Amino acid sequence: MAGLLLYCRSGFENDVANEVQDKAAQLDVFGYSKTKANSGYVLFNCYQEEHAELLAKQLKFNKLIFARQQFACKQVLENIDVADRIGPLLAACEGFPLCGELRVEYSDTTDGRELSKLCRKISVPFRQALRKKNKLTVKDNSKKPVLHVFFTKTDKVYIGYSFTHNNSPLALGILRLKFPHDAPSRSTLKLDEAFQTFIPKEEHDVRLQGGLYAVDLGACPGGWTYQLVQRGMFVQAVDNGAMDEALMETGQVTYCPEDGFKFQPKKKNIYWLVCDMIEQPQRVAKLMATWVAEGRCKEAMFNLKLPMKKRYESVQGALAIIDEVMKANQTGKYLIQAKHLYHNREEVTVHLRLP
Ligand SMILES: C[S@@+](CC[C@H](N)C(=O)[O-])C[C@H]1O[C@@H](n2cnc3c(N)ncnc32)[C@H](O)[C@@H]1O
Incomplete structure (x- = not known):
């Protein structure tokens, strides 16, 4: 055997x-x-x-x-x-x-x-x-x-x-992480793990540096925004829910009570798009690929929620949609990684960017 x-x-x-x-x-x-x-x-x-x-x-x-x-x-x-x-x-x-x-x-x-x-x-x-x-x-x-x-x-x-x-x-x-006591939700560990898994440590100084602009779709209560703020970024937090007050007091967060599928950023120089909206994987995949393909952000990190039985097939379907969008926009080669992280539950995290 x-x-x-x-x-x-x-x-x-x-x-x-x-x-x-x-x-x-x-x-x-x-x-x-x-x-x-x-x-x-x-x-x-x-x-x-x-x-x-x-x-x-x-x-x-x-x-x-x-x-x-x-x-x-x-x-x-x-x-x-x-x-x-x-x-x-x-x-x-x-x-x-x-x-x-x-x-x-x-x-x-x-x-x-x-x-x-x-x-x-x-x-x-x-x-x-x-x-x-x-x-x-x-x-x-x-x-x-x-x-x-x-x-x-x-x-x-x-x-x-x-x-x-x-x-x-x-x-x-398993990547074990300590829950930061002042983070608004345990979800914060998912984005922390995703950054540590997908972005090589020696590139953190550039790709995760302070001063970058980010958009967080489905941001409330703010676990993912917390990770971006901790790294010194400025975040447009998009969600109709309630955002953590301490995060708002940092002055680094702009609250946008809007639909993440329709949201248009007020700034043009968005580096990170992150998204944890509870939505169909195909819809999220299409939205993320469109942002990256059209150059509306440099890198995207997002979760595909998988409450269904055939999770592998669903992820493959979502990845195929991303491929279609990228091809339709003639982006050429693109970089994609997807992983069921330790802190994920019924979801996988995907990282997408152009080289
Ligand atoms: C899993 S929670 C996000 C948790 C967040 N990442 C955190 O770390 O605290 C999902 C959020 O997506 C939001 N949401 C779902 N559909 C949305 C939409 N179309 N536009 C904006 N937000 C949406 C919900 O209101 C909810 O707050």
Whole structure:
């Protein structure tokens, strides 16, 4: 058995399965997923053993929407002796390349989190054992593969490795953020995570700098506006609802009680358009693409709300609309990223801009 193991938010297993099937087929890799509802992971079994590693290298992680992490899974161990887990784990790594980091992980579910203590406990002795066997570099090395040990029960584990050019650098694939005590809503973390995920850190000074002008469609109570204001931007907050008073007192926010679909900015030099309106994904996609294609903003960050069952298909539909609008406007190449972020629920976040 070999396949690609992918982590996701509990409840999104079918979306991951549909996505990996689709994107693996584009690489001429075929297989099948067996999903367990609310397990927080999916194993895509490859019909050909060597395809697991091919997917881990070539199935572009940053193009996957619903997966938080992926690794080539080489072994599944069941009913392992809980008195000596290290022995069988070590044996399972026999044919592995030299790795530069070990991550002992669990799924982000209530049951999964109960295994966190065990994972922590096992990490130190297993790391030492791997080093003794020359399976792990003496010091962590970010150029070498990451060895993943993923527990789903105290005696069941999936083992394999990922490649640092094509994985999440984060434990469990999760970006943990502290909720700022003065932010008006928890939604604020979604935009913070989106900026940190989609905009390379070394470009924050330019693309997220103070003084830029932004428009926030569906702004109330102001969690997203808060992120823009914190970075020193000036925001036109569009919504008929009530805006957080402390944000208004900063003097950086202009409140516009209007329909986000009809809104025309008062200033022309808008850099960021952000949008968290609860609306059909196709409508939001069309609006966002029109703003970017017509040069009404430089970059757009927006959520596509997905209350429906077939989420992967809905996102694909919305992305196709963006493509149509961009082509109709003859924009040429455009840059787009979409991800189901850790702080998202039934929605994905999309970033769109022209190069
Ligand atoms: C999920 S909330 C936004 C939360 C906000 N991003 C935050 O962090 O506080 C969605 C908002 O979209 C607004 N909205 C929905 N449709 C809209 C429209 N057509 N025009 C303007 N605002 C709209 C709603 O009034 C609501 O306040």
